[in-house]
Amino acid sequence: MASGLILTLLCVTGESSLWALALGTSLPVIALLSILRTRPRGKVLAAGITAAGVIVWLIAGGAADAVEVVRALLLHFSGLTAALPLVARPFAAILGVTCGFIGYGLTSRRVGAYPALATVLLMALLLWLGNRPDALWGLLPAIIPCVALLMVSGYDEISVTRVLPLTLVVVLLSFTGVAIGGITVQPMKEAADALRQKIYDYLFFTSARDVFSIASQGYYPQGPTQLGGAATPSERPVLRVSGSGRIYLRAVTKSSYTGSMWIDETGGRRYLWSSPRWQNLRSQTFDLTLPDETLAANLPAKTVTVTMLSDSASSLFVPQRIRELSVGSGIVPYFNAGSEIFATRNLTSGDTWTATYVDLTAGQSGLAELIDAGAQLTDAQYEDIRKLYTGLPGHLEQRLFDFARNAAGSADSPYEMARSIQSYLQAYCRYSLDIPEQASNLDFVSTFLLMTREGYCTHFASAMTVLCRMVGLPARYVEGFVADVDASGQTVVTGTSAHAWTEIYFRGVGWVTFDATPWTSTQNASSAPNQPDDLPTPSVSPSPSPSPSPSPTPSPSPEMDDSSASHEPTSTPSPAPSPSPEANLPTNTPEPAPAPPDNPPPDVPWLLLILLALMAAAGGRIWWTLPTTRDKQAKDESTRCMVWMQATHDALRMAGLRRGRSETPQQFFQRADEAVHAQGALAVVGEIETLAFYARADLLPSDAQALRQAYQTLWQGMKPLRKVRLTLYRAVVPLKMRNFTQS
Known part of the structure; x- marks a missing residue:
């Protein structure tokens, strides 16, 4: 995943010649995270080592490099492409480290396939908006783990390495069409080009222009x-x-x-x-x-x-x-x-x-x-x-x-x-x-x-x-x-x-x-x-x-x-x-040009408005998928109970706990209760699920209240990072794909 992000971004910025430096800086990061993952308190060690490394780097002059890289990137995407080559090596190193952390986090099986899929789609969208089909090959290493995670999603017993050969075949066959030019449906291509041009004209017009003289x-x-x-x-x-x-x-x-x-x-x-x-x-x-x-x-x-x-x-x-x-x-x-x-x-x-x-x-x-x-x-x-x-x-x-x-x-x-x-x-x-x-x-x-x-x-x-x-x-x-x-x-x-x-x-x-x-x-x-x-x-x-x-x-x-x-x-x-x-008269080759291309810095207020709109949309989606919100929208007690049972299953999934095919609800929640140290709070969930799905009994308001309390107990015992993952998981993954009755 990290290599795909690195190669794509280097192609987009025109610094693809520094791929070795960027990949070389990302590999130690990924290796360190992989080693620490197998050790007790590995996350704490990883966070400590990362913080120490960042502090040392900043003290050693990294702060100035970071500022210059950010400025160069802003100028680059404003049309002044001559700025980025001046800080190309620091840019490649920072990109490698950053993508190493991001790639490692996105390919964690606990996170699921959808954050990785969203990232790949975002990168593909950027390539499309920039009209850079030549850089699509750089995204190939990121697509492979994304497809592999999708194939094993919902099947804990299947390892990623088992589906990797099939994943490679599928992805390479897909990219074969790109290599030979593919099949172009001209009306669709023209419509897509027109849409891209309209988006570019109204939102992202920053490239150099020809000025009349x-x-x-x-x-x-x-x-x-x-x-x-x-x-x-x-x-x-x-x-x-x-x-x-x-x-x-x-x-x-x-x-x-x-x-x-x-x-x-x-x-x-x-x-x-x-x-x-x-x-x-x-x-x-x-x-x-x-x-x-x-x-x-x-x-x-x-x-x-x-x-x-x-x-x-x-x-x-x-x-x-x-x-x-x-x-x-x-x-x-x-x-x-x-x-x-x-x-x-x-x-x-x-x-x-x-x-x-x-x-x-x-x-x-x-x-x-x-x-x-x-x-x-x-x-x-x-x-x-x-x-x-x-x-x-x-x-x-x-x-x-x-x-x-x-x-x-x-x-x-x-x-x-x-x-x-x-x-x-x-x-x-x-x-x-x-x-x-x-x-x-x-x-x-x-x-x-x-x-x-x-x-x-x-x-x-x-x-x-x-x-x-x-x-x-x-x-x-x-x-x-x-x-x-x-x-x-x-x-x-x-x-x-x-x-x-x-x-x-x-x-x-x-x-x-x-x-x-x-x-x-x-x-x-x-x-x-x-x-x-x-x-x-x-x-x-x-x-x-x-x-x-x-x-x-x-x-x-x-x-x-x-x-x-x-x-x-x-x-x-x-x-x-x-x-x-x-x-102090001008010479044959004066500094200024007669009609310099006007290349402004990016229109920050527009970007802020777009960012705020995206944040508002994300916040609305998160609010909509909260169990408390869905509880208020439920029309009967049976639906209300299903909301809290689904919320409990989602929370347990963040801890790596899923009900086995041969397990009864009571057996599963007894095992889950011991794993998360819920002190018996989850037993009632197993009992109510048994009544609902096996006895076909009508559920009462007291059942919904008991399920709500069980979930709240489980939520209070979760670590902050796991709570964030659960919230994003509910917002990103549709209910149909995480429905506990179909797993």
């Missing part, structure tokens, strides 16, 4: 860890969009800028979109309660329907302020703290969903007044969002902070500051897809704003987000698609419409879309607006004082000369943006 549409030519370079957008159709006007269909948001790319550090936890449990969090994440009802009364709701025309990552393309979401069959939507929505699988052609949303995009009529009014209201999450979305890397030079203050100009409100930066970028920088490669030791935004002044959507969105953060505005970087829907109400979106933009958070209003890219059509690859060669000179002279939040690390020459103050590009700019590696 516009790199899939021809951007990020220098690789996923480096922004910049010449982009070649794909013209392949991606989406069919039904709606009205320009729609920003966001897929991913990024919270942290490294100097070479954007990463998301907020979206680790996953939340089921349809779960009432996460309704408040969903409202906060998607600004469902912002602005308040008075201000939001005049905001019209729009509807957009998106249909996939090609395969894609798991990210759903939706607007930001979703009020309702309706998905097609086969899609189970989740969301995270970054307000991304995604499915439990990658999207395929034909997948569709419809969203009702409110559109708040910079430049809309009345938006400035709405934001000014919202600024007077209480916003409980504003400070947390401000801290998270104003962070910047320490290597950014002072000139960039001066640029941000200059671009914001003399605006006296957060919205006007953001609009000023947006307009400044659109006028100051040229749109172009043909961009030289970005140097890996230079900051991406600094290169764009202070040197080249040419770029496409990732350049403008990155610059807009960084500059807004420099002047204290909470901002985040967003990637997705932009759809311009004409009067027909429908459009086909290709890879040329893949886009990046900025979202800025305003107190009391929430996130608002800002697009700083100076384009005139819906396509990123289309021609940019005609821009004059003579670009405007900043209206406000740069200030040498750094922005108070956040505090940058100034470059060796923070003062700007006349040429740099004019912001005119030169072929050889004098103060380059910190080219030295000591400036």
Whole structure:
């Protein structure tokens, strides 16, 4: 039994190469328990040796190993499979010892076959839920003793070794079907697969997922860890969009800028979109309660329907302020703290969903007044969002902070500051897809704003987000698609419409879309607006004082000369943006990945609810099978007497006492009375059974009372462990299989 549990769990966790270590640690445990079983007070010795061994192991550093193993297991089943190999050997050793104790206890004949059977079925269920038929062979050693115990159940005179050869034949023949692939009934298989997928989608979605990036549409030519370079957008159709006007269909948001790319550090936890449990969090994440009802009364709701025309990552393309979401069959939507929505699988052609949303995009009529009014209201999450979305890397030079203050100009409100930066970028920088490669030791935004002044959507969105953060505005970087829907109400979106933009958070209003890219059509690859060669000179002279939040690390020459103050590009700019590696700039292989798979820790509250439900069900079953409960449900004295006679036989069975085929009831209970030292209390049970089954006499209330007292005397003399076994035995084994009249 222990070896079956070990091999199965090692296969499931991907550590099957350590089977020898795990089995090697379990064998001494089983051998020790087997030896102590034959000695007087063997159980006491086993408990003492076990306790001493655990204490010594904990003192010697085992506590730290145990904690690390538990953490690694939690991360493993959350999708971070790289954690468990780091503690693989301690895990295998702990698993071997634990399974040794469990396996020995389950294969005890006194316990019976049903606990072992329940354990095997549970392991098989886990393999099925994990879709791991390849690991079924590891369960074979556990199935053999389980079947053997079932075959000898109820026959004390037959030893387990006698039926072992037949057991091996039966089990091996059963597994022969597995080896040759078996016979598959396709409708049943499809139904089982659908059920497993539904259980996985709604309860156990923790595996790594593919995250959308516009790199899939021809951007990020220098690789996923480096922004910049010449982009070649794909013209392949991606989406069919039904709606009205320009729609920003966001897929991913990024919270942290490294100097070479954007990463998301907020979206680790996953939340089921349809779960009432996460309704408040969903409202906060998607600004469902912002602005308040008075201000939001005049905001019209729009509807957009998106249909996939090609395969894609798991990210759903939706607007930001979703009020309702309706998905097609086969899609189970989740969301995270970054307000991304995604499915439990990658999207395929034909997948569709419809969203009702409110559109708040910079430049809309009345938006400035709405934001000014919202600024007077209480916003409980504003400070947390401000801290998270104003962070910047320490290597950014002072000139960039001066640029941000200059671009914001003399605006006296957060919205006007953001609009000023947006307009400044659109006028100051040229749109172009043909961009030289970005140097890996230079900051991406600094290169764009202070040197080249040419770029496409990732350049403008990155610059807009960084500059807004420099002047204290909470901002985040967003990637997705932009759809311009004409009067027909429908459009086909290709890879040329893949886009990046900025979202800025305003107190009391929430996130608002800002697009700083100076384009005139819906396509990123289309021609940019005609821009004059003579670009405007900043209206406000740069200030040498750094922005108070956040505090940058100034470059060796923070003062700007006349040429740099004019912001005119030169072929050889004098103060380059910190080219030295000591400036803490990212290298070709930075630590963070651009779109890390969000793998949260397991959803502990859900697990607790499931555990509590199982405990409640087990408690209900135990209560239902108590003799006192069945006594109250009895309709006559004969039934009541049968309840207490059955309870007495069950209790004696825990002591290894069963009535022989040639024994009369009185002979059996006399023998049992002597064995359990009941001091004559069980004699009355034999007498009443004789009256009931041989004399066919009607039983009286006094008979039921006498049987109840005999059982209570027997119960009071039982050891605590035997009482627990008896209670579980009654709860697990059906009455039909333990009925004393049929044994």
